[in-house]
Amino acid sequence: MLNQLRPALVLLVALTAITGLAYPLAVTGLAGAIFPGKAAGSPVERDGRIVGSALIGQSFTGEGSFHGRPSATTAADPADASKTVPSPYNASNSAGSNLGPTSAALAERVKGDLDALKAERPGVPVPVDLVTASGSGLDPDISPEAALFQVPRVAKARNLPEDRVRALVTSRIEGRTLGLIGEPRVNVLALNLALDEIARR
Structure with missing residues (x-):
């Protein structure tokens, strides 16, 4: 044996x-x-300190910042470890929401986001990626349409001309990888850092 x-x-x-x-x-x-x-996680530095990663989204909620896609990631509830609470862009718990098209909770969340965005820009179609989460919940990018949709709000909050903010968004659009793979996109962190750079001048 x-x-x-x-x-x-x-x-x-x-x-x-x-x-x-x-x-x-x-x-x-x-x-x-x-x-x-890239092997170190594509860190983004500003003034000698790491402020994020080009590969992992962050939760921006201020009126003067561009917002990313909704994130369905969660974390343990501090009050009850057997439950979870929403924790947007939680890289240690990358996942979608597991809510399907018949889910009342998902429909209610999407409707709430949609209503808020329609109030922000009445009569303007809302880009779908502003109300739907990605499969990972960590997507750092939004579509150019989603970024341009937010221009009036950001410009008003930062007291900047809309044309200047729109030009900044246009300059930050990344094309398809190798001209074929993926869709045109805008990295939200890079865009918000570029906005901050304007304010520092």
């Missing part, structure tokens, strides 16, 4: 060492050497 068990144990230890240690360390080291910024 030991003769049959020994090869299995040796194979288990060898494969664990190769696939569980050597390969991940080699790939991580190679990625860190070739793409140091």
Whole structure:
């Protein structure tokens, strides 16, 4: 029996060492050497300190900031660990809401967001990504239409001409990757940092 068990144990230890240690360390080291910024999580720096990541959205709620997509991520309820509470852009709990099209809670949340956005811009169609969460709940980007929809509110709150804010949004539009993959998008963190840069001048 030991003769049959020994090869299995040796194979288990060898494969664990190769696939569980050597390969991940080699790939991580190679990625860190070739793409140091991306391997470190694409951090965004401002004035010598990290203010976020280009890959993970943040919750912006002020009138003078562009808002990202709704986020369905949650965290443990501090009052009752068996329950969860909304925690937008919680990177440790990346997930969608699991609410389907027949969910009354989802319909109510979307209707509330839609009504608020319609009140903000009466008569203007609301871009769908401003009322729907992404599958990860961490999407850092919005569509150019969603960013342009918010221009009047942001311009008014920051006391800036709408044309200037609109031009800033247009300058921050990223095209499809390699001209084929994905959709045009605007990184919300980068856009808000660019707005802050205008205010500092």
